[in-house]
Amino acid sequence: MRQLVYLSPLPWASFAQRPHKFVEWFHATTGGRVLWIDPYATRLPALRDLRRPSAGASGATVNRPKWVTVEGVRALPIEPMPGGTFINRLAWRAVAERVARFCAAEKTLLVIGKPSAFAFDCLEHANAARSAYDSMDDFPAFYTGVSRAALARVEERIAAGVDRLLVSSTALRARWQTLRPDARLIYNGLDPGVLPAADVAKLARLGDGQPKIIGYLGTMGPWFDWAWLTALAKQRPNDAIRLIGPVFSQPTGALPGNVRMLPPVPHAEALKAMREFDIGLIPFIRNQLTDGVDPIKYYEYRAMGLPVISTGFGEMRLRGNEPATFLIDAPDQLGGAVDAALRCRASDDGIAAFREANSWAARFDASGVLE
Structure with a gap:
């Protein structure tokens, strides 16, 4: 693989965690470029969002190497609603085309770190040479109601469609055992x-x-x-x-x-x-x-x-x-x-x-x- 598209569950401008360490490892191993896609809201808004600390309250510092390009996804927080993904496709068309062009340039690995309709679209249409879903959390468990059901559906489609499914814990491996008995357990680690x-x-x-x-x-x-x-x-x-x-x-x-x-x-x-x-x-x-x-x-x-x-x-x-x-x-x-x-x-x-x-x-x- 010469390039990586990484659809992250957290912004680049946050504490370095598993996603950041994965792209660092990829570059150190292959010398390849990375297109990092920051996450977007995949659930309906909730009152608790008003009480969340600001993005600047994390204490994180931003240090972006030249081999990393960071893109955001324009989307409204309506993905779980009927027609929500159709509307958002109009908003994220430019970045979806950017991902497709990136994948067409050289042999590219697509890694999905957070399930979403955008991630599934990239899996289906970006024509990456190889794909993986790194299941780091029970993502639907963070949501409720229609948001939980919608995310669970798209996550299952992604898990079924990728070439490699990675999981970060034995509980997540058990969760995917029926659909993907080949899931590979990759624990978290340290730098x-x-x-x-x-x-x-x-x-x-x-x-x-x-x-x-x-x-x-x-x-x-x-x-x-x-x-x-x-x-x-x-x-x-x-x-x-x-x-x-x-x-x-x-x-x-x-x-x-x-x-x-x-x-x-x-x-x-x-x-x-x-x-x-x-x-x-x-x-x-x-x-x-x-x-x-x-x-x-x-x-x-x-x-x-x-x-x-x-x-x-x-x-x-x-x-x-x-x-x-x-x-x-x-x-x-x-x-x-x-x-x-x-x-x-x-x-x-x-x-x-x-x-x-x-x-x-x-x-x-x-x-x-x-x-």
């Missing part, structure tokens, strides 16, 4: 090149009885378990609970005084802030939204040598036997879990091995999308 060195000397002092920093790095959305977090803070009043990231879902009550909420910062700064943590947290509610999630922050915490305390959601539910990983759903057990986590020890060799084994390059090399 060793952007991670600061772990402070192994500090980690060796975890059990010294001094107050610790128990931290969370990431978005706090509807999946964030504030009750769990509050219980932890109350059981560890001498420790600092530090939360870094955008807040999409506010806590329902007052938080204990040892909880400090910090605004989002660029990813490089966030990773440096993680270096100050003594324990990493992943307090997600267990529901349909999180069943298919393989949290990137797990890999980043462990790659920094941190012990992890998490609820047993998504892919985390299978990691109870992993080193320095504690799955706690009962709030009254959180204090003891912290004590156990503080007895864990990290080593430079162990951290280096974890980083190499779980790198994005290792993940995508195994995807088979370039075969």
